Amino acid sequence: xxxxxxxxxxxxxxxxxxxxxxxxxxxxxxxxxxxxxxxxxxxxxxxxxxxxxxxxxxxxxxxxxxxxxxxxxxxxxxxxxxxxxxxxxxxxxxxxxxxxxxxxxxxxxxxxxxxxxxxxxxxxxxxxxxxxxxxxxxxxxxxxxxxxxxxxxxxxxxxxxxxxxxxxxxxxxxxxxxxxxxxxxxxxxxxxxxxxxxxxxxxxxxxxxxxxxxxxxxxxxxxxxxxxxxxxxxxxxxxxxxxxxxxxxxxxxxxxxxxxxxxxxxxxxxxxxxxxxxxxxxxxxxxxxxxxxxxxxxxxxxxxxxxxxxx
Amino acid sequence: xxxxxxxxxxxxxxxxxxxxxxxxxxxxxxxxxxxxxxxxxxxxxxxxxxxxxxxxxxxxxxxxxxxxxxxxxxxxxxxxxxxxxxxxxxxxxxxxxxxxxxxxxxxxxxxxxxxxxxxxxxxxxxxxxxxxxxxxxxxxxxxxxxxxxxxxxxxxxxxxxxxxxxxxxxxxxxxxxxxxxxxxxxxxxxxxxxxxxxxxxxxxxxxxxxxxxxxxxxxxxxxxxxxxxxxxxxxxxxxxxxxxxxxxxxxxxxxxxxxxxxxxxxxxxxxxxxxxxxxxxxxxxxxxxxxxxxxxxxxxxxxxxxxxxxxxxxxxxxxxxxxxxxxxxxxxxxxxxxxxxxxxxxxxxxxxxxxxxxxxxxxxxxxxxxxxxxxxxxxxxxxxxxxxxxxxxxxxxxxxxxxxxxxxxxxxxxxxxxxxxxxxxxxxxxxx
Numbered sequence: 001x002x003x004x005x006x007x008x009x010x011x012x013x014x015x016x017x018x019x020x021x022x023x024x025x026x027x028x029x030x031x032x033x034x035x036x037x038x039x040x041x042x043x044x045x046x047x048x049x050x051x052x053x054x055x056x057x058x059x060x061x062x063x064x065x066x067x068x069x070x071x072x073x074x075x076x077x078x079x080x081x082x083x084x085x086x087x088x089x090x091x092x093x094x095x096x097x098x099x100x101x102x103x104x105x106x107x108x109x110x111x112x113x114x115x116x117x118x119x120x121x122x123x124x125x126x127x128x129x130x131x132x133x134x135x136x137x138x139x140x141x142x143x144x145x146x147x148x149x150x151x152x153x154x155x156x157x158x159x160x161x162x163x164x165x166x167x168x169x170x171x172x173x174x175x176x177x178x179x180x181x182x183x184x185x186x187x188x189x190x191x192x193x194x195x196x197x198x199x200x201x202x203x204x205x206x207x208x209x210x211x212x213x214x215x216x217x218x219x220x221x222x223x224x225x226x227x228x229x230x231x232x233x234x235x236x237x238x239x240x241x242x243x244x245x246x247x248x249x250x251x252x253x254x255x256x257x258x259x260x261x262x263x264x265x266x267x268x269x270x271x272x273x274x275x276x277x278x279x280x281x282x283x284x285x286x287x288x289x290x291x292x293x294x295x296x297x298x299x300x301x302x303x304x305x306x307x308x309x310x311x
Numbered sequence: 312x313x314x315x316x317x318x319x320x321x322x323x324x325x326x327x328x329x330x331x332x333x334x335x336x337x338x339x340x341x342x343x344x345x346x347x348x349x350x351x352x353x354x355x356x357x358x359x360x361x362x363x364x365x366x367x368x369x370x371x372x373x374x375x376x377x378x379x380x381x382x383x384x385x386x387x388x389x390x391x392x393x394x395x396x397x398x399x400x401x402x403x404x405x406x407x408x409x410x411x412x413x414x415x416x417x418x419x420x421x422x423x424x425x426x427x428x429x430x431x432x433x434x435x436x437x438x439x440x441x442x443x444x445x446x447x448x449x450x451x452x453x454x455x456x457x458x459x460x461x462x463x464x465x466x467x468x469x470x471x472x473x474x475x476x477x478x479x480x481x482x483x484x485x486x487x488x489x490x491x492x493x494x495x496x497x498x499x500x501x502x503x504x505x506x507x508x509x510x511x512x513x514x515x516x517x518x519x520x521x522x523x524x525x526x527x528x529x530x531x532x533x534x535x536x537x538x539x540x541x542x543x544x545x546x547x548x549x550x551x552x553x554x555x556x557x558x559x560x561x562x563x564x565x566x567x568x569x570x571x572x573x574x575x576x577x578x579x580x581x582x583x584x585x586x587x588x589x590x591x592x593x594x595x596x597x598x599x600x601x602x603x604x605x606x607x608x609x610x611x612x613x614x615x616x617x618x619x620x621x622x623x624x625x626x627x628x629x630x631x632x633x634x635x636x637x638x639x640x641x642x643x644x645x646x647x648x649x650x651x652x653x654x655x656x657x658x659x660x661x662x663x664x665x666x667x668x669x670x671x672x673x674x675x676x677x678x679x680x681x682x683x684x685x686x687x688x689x690x691x692x693x694x695x696x697x698x699x700x701x702x703x704x705x706x707x708x709x710x711x712x713x714x715x716x717x718x719x720x721x722x723x724x725x726x727x728x729x730x731x732x733x734x735x736x737x738x739x740x741x742x743x
Contacts, residue, residue: 048584051740069588078584082577086321088328100317101585145581 031199077151136167225263348547375419567648629715
């Protein structure tokens with residue numbers, strides 16, 4: 001169990017983290033979502049023991065994290081955002097070194113290395129120098145290096161930056177496997193689709209503060225509409241959105257370039273009523289699709305800014 | 312202990328994995344050491360000195376000027392060639408020759424008269440390249456000896472001397488204001504010289520070769536005090552020590568820069584995330600840097616021994632102790648650079664300057680004895696000075712272990728000082 005209580009950290013006059021609290025249990029994946037500079041990495045750094053918080057507390061299984069040599073740190077594995085590997089050494093040499101940092105050696109280390117390499121699919125490249133690896137392979141080895149001491153909590157700081165979709169999926173598969181093994185995963189990202197796919201709970205951080213902490217379903221509830229019906233009209237000229245807005249299930253109506261977008265809370269009752277209303281008013285259409293609002297919309301709703309613009 | 316050893320092993324593996332860098336790191340100091348060693352006297356067997364290029368403009372063309380030029384040209388330190396005054400000025404200005412001596416017209420006659428106290432002393436003009444100030448003193452000394460021998464020889468045994476003797480005897484006879492007793496004494500002395508000259512004319516100089524005239528009344532015998540009787544000074548010992556000190560310091564500087572770069576990378580986060588003390592993190596780096604320094608010193612002196620016959624003439628344990636203390640000081644210096652540095656670019660600039668100053672003042676390029684006295688006193692605060700003193704003492708000076716104690720002690724003090732600054736000023740936390 002990981003618990004962070006009211007963490008604060010400033011660098012000079014800049015407040016990087018301002019009262020962040022979070023909890024994560026076994027076999028749970030929480031996502032820290034926010035634009036660059038939001039305070040995600042500083043939060044992760046405090047949890048990993050790299051940065052000492054100005055105030056607040058970090059508890060690992062109820063024990064506070066104190067000092068560089070605190071044995072509690074053995075329960076944490078860190079996957080830094082920047083590649084943390086020695087290019088001139090082989091994958092095996094890298095992992096042997098990182099394992100030794102946790103005083104693992106001999107047969108135990110060999111098994112840990114074999115398991116980690118197998119998990120990330122690099123067992124056949126163990127004796128190759130890291131500089132010969134592709135970006136995606138390096139990312140996977142970067143993950144493997146954090147697993148050698150079998151940590152209970154895995155901190156992943158944007159572990160898929162700059163990798164191809166295939167490697168990204170491979171990493172996602174690895175993380176899902178780890179989750180099934182009961183690991184606690186704390187995952188920072190500014191990719192909404194990653195957070196949506198992987199995380200049980202999402203914490204949205206902006207300007208060093210937590211602005212939302214809920215499941216994906218719970219976050220959607222914060223939105224004025226949870227579903228959008230998109231209808232491609234044959235002829236949008238003269239269409240009056242105000243008349244459609246008057247229907248009881250309709251929350252919002254927008255017409256742009258022939259595309260009618262209607263926001264509804266309940267798609268099952270709202271959609272038939274809207275389509276019937278269009279038929280009754282002589283509006284023919286070609287395509288009807290439904291859209292679910294994404295985290296981008298959640299961020300926009302909560303902060304008034306687009307997540308992409310805020311990066 | 313396992314993380315500490317793993318950190319050291321990793322550093323050494325990374326160092327040796329770049330074979331080209333290792334080769335260059337060893338080759339460059341070997342080439343520089345060989346070059347400077349040769350310049351500073353080599354290994355004793357190739358100590359032929361380079362001759363100073365000097366021109367002589369003989370405008371007198373007398374027997375005396377010929378004798379002076381002959382004497383001057385015979386000196387083994389000089390390469391003397393005749394010239395004209397215009398050409399001599401031009402060549403000195405261009406730096407093609409070190410100096411030129413102009414023997415003016417009537418020099419022989421005037422010098423002869425001045426030799427016995429009468430007449431005005433003639434002037435010898437010396438044209439010299441101001442960038443060769445040190446050599447000028449030596450050339451003037453050689454010239455003085457040559458003039459004294461050349462003039463006196465001609466005055467006592469040459470035709471010019473005999474003619475002037477006759478003139479002087481006649482002048483004494485005609486001198487009305489000289490007391491008779493003085494006249495007699497002078498006449499007797501000059502007559503004696505005249506008779507000796509006549510006998511020399513009939514019995515010319517034989518085996519003595521340079522008979523006649525005044526000679527310098529002593530000869531010098533030089534003895535280089537080295538590590539032992541019969542053991543020649545080996546200039547390569549100092550040169551390899553100096554280049555070793557310089558390039559090991561640069562290696563220490565590189566350790567600091569690499570640490571700065573590491574601190575900005577994900578690797579640093581991974582290292583800091585491990586349950587490892589700061590002492591292990593910095594201490595292991597210091598030890599690995601010290602081991603690499605020791606390796607460089609070992610290879611350099613190994614090469615110098617095999618190729619140039621440089622031996623540790625003094626205490627081998629003392630040499631090892633000086634090398635180890637200097638290596639440790641270098642490692643601590645590297646850590647201090649990393650601790651004080653903010654950006655890699657800025658740190659590289661100021662630390663290269665600091666390193667070069669330390670190398671320069673430590674006597675790694677040129678021996679400290681050529682420095683002005685005040686500068687020699689200042690260099691005691693420079694650690695490289697003690698490294699050089701210790702290496703010189705244990706190699707070509709051949710001193711015993713006790714002579715290594717002071718340099719080792721001072722180098723360890725510097726290591727401690729640099730280490731304390733490094734630990735106190737090191738920025739452990741990344742800035743936002």
